[in-house]
Amino acid sequence: QVQLVESGGGLVQAGGSLRLSCAASGRTFTGYTMSWFRQAPGKEREFVGAIRWSSGSTYYADFVKGRCSISRDNAKNTVYLQMNSLKPEDTAVYYCAARLGLFEGGRMNAYDYWGQGTQVTVSS
Numbered sequence: 001q002v003q004l005v006e007s008g009g010g011l012v013q014a015g016g017s018l019r020l021s022c023a024a025s026g027r028t029f030t031g032y033t034m035s036w037f038r039q040a041p042g043k044e045r046e047f048v049g050a051i052r053w054s055s056g057s058t059y060y061a062d063f064v065k066g067r068c069s070i071s072r073d074n075a076k077n078t079v080y081l082q083m084n085s086l087k088p089e090d091t092a093v094y095y096c097a098a099r100l101g102l103f104e105g106g107r108m109n110a111y112d113y114w115g116q117g118t119q120v121t122v123s124s
Contacts (some may be wrong), residue, residue, distance in 0.1 A: 047106025
């Protein structure tokens with residue numbers, strides 16, 4: 001059974017940084033695309049970035065390019081989202097998701113597994 005468990009969220013001041021973690025278990029994730037999404041209050045869930053587990057190729061939404069980076073640690077079966085220069089509009093619940101296959105542009109319905117989310121709050 002696949003489990004994705006996010007951690008690392010919290011309260012940070014604008015301009016600060018956070019590193020979110022997604023611990024994955026239940027199978028070997030070679031061949032999977034691991035993504036981060038976020039959902040702010042009253043808004044739809046949106047794609048943030050993704051990483052191909054096998055190749056390490058990364059993909060980012062335009063609004064985080066230059067501020068975020070995604071990486072993975074094969075030994076720990078963990079994917080990371082490093083976020084820098086945080087803004088109040090980055091406040092959201094951040095979710096980790098996994099799909100078997102190539103990156104497909106960040107469509108939510110392409111993902112098979114989801115974590116429970118971790119809250120990120122950026123104060124001004």
